[in-house]
Amino acid sequence: MNQKIKLLVMENKIGTAKKIVDSLTAEQMNIIKMEINPPYISIELEGADCPWEKFESWLKREIPEVVSVMQLDMLDFEKRAIELQTIIDSMNVGVISIGKTGEILYYNKIARQQFNLSPDDINKKINIIVPRNIYDSTRAISDKDGIEFSQMVRNQEVHLFIDIRMVRNKYGDKVGSLLILRKIEEVRKLMQSISRPSMNTFDDIIGESQSICETKQLAKLVAETEASVMILGESGTGKELFARAIHLSSKRGTGPFVAVNCSAVPENLIESEFFGYEKGSFTGASNSGKQGLFELATGGSIFLDEIGDLPIHLQAKILRVIQERKLRRIGGEKEIAVDVRIISATHHDLQSMVKEGTFREDLYYRLNVVPVHIRPLRERKEDIPVLTQYFIETIGGKMGKEKIEISDLALEKLKNYSWPGNIRELQNIIERAVIFAEDIIEVEHLSFEETAPDKTKDHPAPEGIKLPVDLNEIIAATERKYILEAKSKLSSSREIAKALGISHTTVINKIKAYDL
Helix, strand or coil, X not given: CEEEEEEEECCCCCCHHHHHHHHHHHCCCEEEEEEEECCEEEEEEECCCCCHHHHHHHHHHHCCCEEEXXXXXXXXXXXXXXXXXXXXXXXXXXXXXXXXXXXXXEECHHHHHHHCCCHHHCCCEHHHCCCCCCCCCCCCCCCEEEEEEEEEECCEEEEEEEEEEEEECCCCCEEEEEEEEEEXXXXXHHHHHEECCCCCCHHXXXXXXXXXXXXXXXXXXXXXXXXXXXXXXXCCCCHHHHHHHHHHHCCCCCCCEEEEECCCCCCCCHHHHHHCECCCCCCCCCCCCECCHHHHCCXXXXXXXXXXXXXXXXXXXXXXXXXXXXXXXXXXXXXEECCCEEEEEECCCHHHHHHHCCCCHHHHHHHCCEEEECCCHHHCHHHHHHHHHHHHHHHHHHCCCCCCEECHHHHHHHHCCCCCCHHHHHHHHHHHHHHHCCXXXXXXXXXXXXXXXXXXXXXXXXXXXXXXXXXXXXXHHHHHHHHHHHHHHCCCHHHHHHHHCCCHHHHHHXXXXXXX
């Protein structure tokens, strides 16, 4: 029967460990494991068959340096190994320990699932599952982050982000490596859910109208406080852009910014998304549980877009989080402290919803401490030229059309449009126009979702014109006349296009159509 013991020995006694080993082996006891951690020496013995009291007194008498002897269920290093294994197995990432020459030493349960590993793989080379362009033990000398790995491994598709960490001894020599494995979907989801806004400052909000300047000034003032902000405006006016600018300009600007569209989350999932859940709390729940969005936003801001679409039963729970700064996960018993600033947005009339009983009055006043109104684009048309130029430059730059311009007629068409989709619609229209135009965006390149305001009521047909007429024939004859005249005076179709204020492609098409 094996015996595990822990000895407390006198300090500064040379040769104590050797004396213990000699005494035990002289009595035909086999030392299986031994750990020296002064002033303690832990030993696993085979052959100590006498009663414990007799063995203890013999050991103290034989070796005077031994102060006390205690029995153990496991040696200290065994306990540490089990504790470490428990910690690694509880992690929500895969971990593989690799030896100096590239052999697999250990893997946790997530790594086992990710690569379909088995005990037979211990001591095999890591390259049976990870190619050498990802990890080569002969060349691995430094840490690496965010290596994307995607291929079939053992008849299953593996798609991961891999981080490599070197393991070194106290002299700095490499003795192995750790592979840390994350599912790429989870990494991307995290990147989308939590972002530290860059280029989302107030300077990036484009506009020169008095309305937008006043709105930016108010938002800058409230950004310096901890007050809850409600951003009001139609869809497409840039509410999230304002929310990110407020966050970035606040004291919380270095913390997380978590944005969630309340109308886009399925109602049966919205509570678990907001507040998280403990493992096994419902069918389909992750075995490790999950943090909710409020937990993820701790130390920063949470942006609740389309707050008016939030179910009434969830409104009460959010109110409690705001008031108590605590939440309880689904299936959880303990309360978790959260420290978040709430920025909300809606295009709904929340005051009417409060009167109708579809939005809680107490939550409304908690969220609407400082309202920030963003006017629709049709009420600040002086911003259309500068926004148009901004989109032409940014979109054209991405498409390799840095020199593209817009004609005066096309710009006038944009100014006269009613913009039901606001800035988002303007961006979409300009993007389509940049795709189809060559050098200059013309009216024909603009594709609207809604018919622009009809101005013919203010401009009746002049007197002396007999109706009906074939207007298409009149337009065609006029076009043919001017193109023919331009063609006789100018040497190229590009010069003709510039002189007539239309695109080069349009000129070529009309020359062919009119057989010129």
